[in-house]
Each structure stands twice: as C-alpha cells, then as structure tokens.
Amino acid sequence: MIKIKVSNLTNGSYDFNFEGKASELDISEPYIGNFRTSVALTKFDNQIILDAETRITGNFNCDRCAKEFQSEINSNYKTVYLFRSNTESDENEREEVVFIHPDTDKIELDKDIRDFALLAIPMKKLCSEDCKGLCPKCGKNLNEGTCDCKDENIDPRWDVLRKLKTNNN
Structure with missing residues (x-):
C-alpha cells in the first residue's frame, strides 16, 4: 500500500x-x-x-x-x-x-x-x-503498404463530382 x-x-x-x-x-x-x-x-x-x-x-x-x-x-x-x-x-x-x-x-x-x-x-x-488503419475490403494493414482493392461500389450520386474531377485533370 x-x-x-x-x-x-x-x-x-x-x-x-x-x-x-x-x-x-x-x-x-x-x-x-x-x-x-x-x-x-x-x-x-x-x-x-x-x-x-x-x-x-x-x-x-x-x-x-x-x-x-x-x-x-x-x-x-x-x-x-x-x-x-x-x-x-x-x-x-x-x-x-x-x-x-x-x-x-x-x-x-x-x-x-x-x-x-x-x-x-x-x-x-x-x-x-x-x-491509416485497415482496408475495409481485404483487411490489409494500410500502414504496411497499399492493397489492390478498387472502389467499385461507389454511390452513383457521386458520379457528377467524379466527372468534374476527371475534367479538371
């Protein structure tokens, strides 16, 4: 004590x-x-x-x-x-x-x-x-490197912003 x-x-x-x-x-x-x-x-x-x-x-x-x-x-x-x-x-x-x-x-x-x-x-x-945490799809530790997962299931409401970004680049 x-x-x-x-x-x-x-x-x-x-x-x-x-x-x-x-x-x-x-x-x-x-x-x-x-x-x-x-x-x-x-x-x-x-x-x-x-x-x-x-x-x-x-x-x-x-x-x-x-x-x-x-x-x-x-x-x-x-x-x-x-x-x-x-x-x-x-x-x-x-x-x-x-x-x-x-x-x-x-x-x-x-x-x-x-x-x-x-x-x-x-x-x-x-x-x-x-x-950086873990990849939500494959679970790879993103501090150790990037993963090969692609964001394919993107909400279609964001397509307009993606087009703007693509046009500006």
Whole structure:
C-alpha cells in the first residue's frame, strides 16, 4: 500500500516518490511493468494539498489497425484534504475535496493512483497519429503498404463530382 504519514509533518511543502509493480495497484490489465508516482504535498493548519503524477506503461491494441503497441500513460490529479471532525460528506462537495479527521495518521494513495491511471487511458488508442488503419475490403494493414482493392461500389450520386474531377485533370 502506498501511504504518506502526515501526522508528523509540519506545515510546508514535501516531495515523495513511489515506485512499484502495476499489479500491486490491481491494474495489471492493460498496464505492465512498473509505475512511478511523484507527489508534491503541501500541508497547512487546516488542509493538505496533494498533487500527484503517475507514469505507467500499457499494452494496447490500435483502434484503427488492431496492431498491438506499448505506450506510456501519464496521469495527473490533485486532491485537497480538509481537516474536519465530522468527516461525513455533503451532497454539494467536489470530488477532489476529501474530509479527514484532524488526528488522521496516514493518507492512502493507491486507490487514487489506480483510479486516475485507469481514467487516463485514451478513448481512442492509436499506434501513431497518422495510422491509416485497415482496408475495409481485404483487411490489409494500410500502414504496411497499399492493397489492390478498387472502389467499385461507389454511390452513383457521386458520379457528377467524379466527372468534374476527371475534367479538371
């Protein structure tokens, strides 16, 4: 578990670095290998501000060409811990604000690191920005070369534009 002991910290800024295996965070899929998390913590009398950045490598399949590739994902998040005797949350509270008891000894980070690492996975996973994808007819990976397929089933409504293009060339 990744924990920071805050009970013995005086007011001020602190930096922490953590490393471990992705499996320790229960995120072995799609992530592989090790993660690195850097934490900048600032403690005040009534609150703790925590900025964290995690770097972790994942195995993904390209959404255009289906090729497997590895990519390093960077996850950043900020959390404010407010000291309060009553730690029950209100409905109007923001997600990045956490209420903790003033006598709290440690802050556990592994759940937040895991959650934000999973949220950092891109919606569209591409092996490269200029990935050409697969041919819709034969399935050839167009990044490896062109295929011999011809567009014969073109909508006849586009014939007028094709004639214009042919006449201009």
